[in-house]
Amino acid sequence: MTEFAVQIEGLRYVYQPQGIAALDGIDLAVQRGEFVGIIGENGAGKTTLLKNMVGLLRPTSGKVWIDGLDASQQAVSNLATHVGFVLQNPDQQLFAQTVEEEIAFGPRNLKLDKQEIRGRVEDAIAATGLEAFRSEFPPALPKGERAKVVIASVLAMRPETVILDEPTTGQDYKGCHQIMQIAYHLHRAGHTVLVVTHDMALIAEYAQRTVVLHEGRVLLDDTTAAVFAQPELLQRTHVTPPQITRLARALPRKLALPPTALTVAELGRSIVESPKQK
């Protein structure tokens, strides 16, 4: 088994008939068990990159390997057992009459036996906290729960890697954190997680590594702290570090507070522990 969940070499993708190169030479390797944030301006190629990973788009040139498998040689249905894709808008992925049926749909298509399907559905419901909604009609659920149903459906395929494309769009603050907590627990359980979002506070809080795209290329690829320490470069792709990181950076060095603080709690703790002004 390869150590890489995702390997990409020289990936180009050109949308036809406009001839727009959305991806223009992407090299990227994600090890098993990483939690990676992907950021960049609107139109930088983030969603196109994800779609190439899950087989919804096929590279114009270059290679994508998922779990060591050449993605271009795999059916989308087979890739779905290796990499799960949660779309930006949950409503594009819901169609069954009940939450349980929605989650069971994927495993049923793998021709698994009933007991295995049952087990997968139960595990997915538990992982996403949907116990109270199992018999509900998915489109009638609140948006936060609809997003969880989609995540549960993806988990029931038992993919090694879970990809979330703007999972928090349209979610309120509570909903955002509930979804990111699910991603966090998946990561803790050993899954590889890739998240695309414009919410830099969430990236700072959850992603260990961040890949920055700009005009179809990788502009930066480093630890999240190292990425947010380069605001001038990020500006090029219309990204600004989270407000708390910008504040930490704006404080005078003589206060000896961490200039790359990524979260409110991190900066807060250092201030609480710092000497008082005389």
Next chain:
Amino acid sequence: MQEPLIAFRQVSYRYPRTRHYALKRLEFGIRRGEFVAILGENGAGKSTLCQMLNGVIPHTRGGRMRGRVLVDGLDTRQGEVAQLAQKVGIVLDDPETQLFTTSVLNEVAFGPENLGIEPDEILRRARWALDVVRLGGYEDHPPSALSGGQKQRLAIAAALAMMPDILVLDEATSQLDPVGTVEVLSIVQKLNHNQAMTIIMATDKGEQVARFCDRVLVLHRGELLAEGTPRQVFADQDLLARITIRSPQVSQLAAYLQRHGRPLPEFPITLDEARRGIEQIVGDQPET
């Protein structure tokens, strides 16, 4: 006293085939030239409120409405949606629901064309609006070929090209990159300052609310739970304990420091205010 531009008078509303009210006895006014944020959790009634401003509720949604919504003196129940559309521009969170033409330029020109504006002026407005949202150069692209965030920009441009008296942004920057969000809101702020365009923005981006808005209305389960300046709302820890809204991170930091016995001298809502406060409470570290 001057009559407010928008007035909600004991407004309650429930959607068809539902029993509970999405909005309950709302009573407030918005003056011409205000920049107002609507905050609240999912399901609080923010989008419902927005759709009442251009008459989509109750005209096309049906349901049961009580009370009156007055927009520039016009009772929205009496006015037609088309009539209200000349005063009120609305941008929804999901641009897919608003885009329908075959090119980016046509999309932006469609609204002004329907107002009977001269072709030269339509073109001037369309190019201006596309530049504002960084879609200059995309005029001939089909909207379907744009990325999610670019589609949202296009929907905003289409509303701006109408130059409405009242602009309603219902989570309209949710898919924009951080710099794009500030760019669009800065333009909106300019229209607000220079042309007294009234702006109503449902959002959960606390940092932008603190930076751009004069006043905040907080909705909770269809009721108006609180209203005030951004500072009053983000500093109200009792309120924030009752509902989860995203205050600016610097305000979250101030609350953290308050809880941990190192309060800042004044409650900050902007980065500069927080920086000044921290400099006042943290002593210099000796050089090592």
